[in-house]
Amino acid sequence: MEIVNVDNSGRLVIPEFIRKRLHITKDVPLLITELDDDKILIKKLDRDEIEKRLRKELKGLDIDKIAHDVRNEINETAKKKYTAILG
Numbered sequence: 001m002e003i004v005n006v007d008n009s010g011r012l013v014i015p016e017f018i019r020k021r022l023h024i025t026k027d028v029p030l031l032i033t034e035l036d037d038d039k040i041l042i043k044k045l046d047r048d049e050i051e052k053r054l055r056k057e058l059k060g061l062d063i064d065k066i067a068h069d070v071r072n073e074i075n076e077t078a079k080k081k082y083t084a085i086l087g
Contacts, residue, residue: 002015002018014042022044023044024044028044028045029044029045029047030042030043030044030045031043031044031045031074033074033075033078034075035078035079035082035083035086036079036083039082039083039086041078041082
């Protein structure tokens, strides 16, 4: 656990030991979601796996509706999981 500050542009620095352990480098996509009023969750995403899965699963479907449903599902899952952990 580390304490970091947000700069004037809204950026924060992920500590080096965390970036190294999670293999977070420039251009690695991160998902950020609000859990509640004072907690956020940042998750590293595997872009290649997401692309492969999307091509297979979304062929011929309403992408806007799916994106909306996925966004809601991610937020609800994160809130349930991490609210219990973080209190």
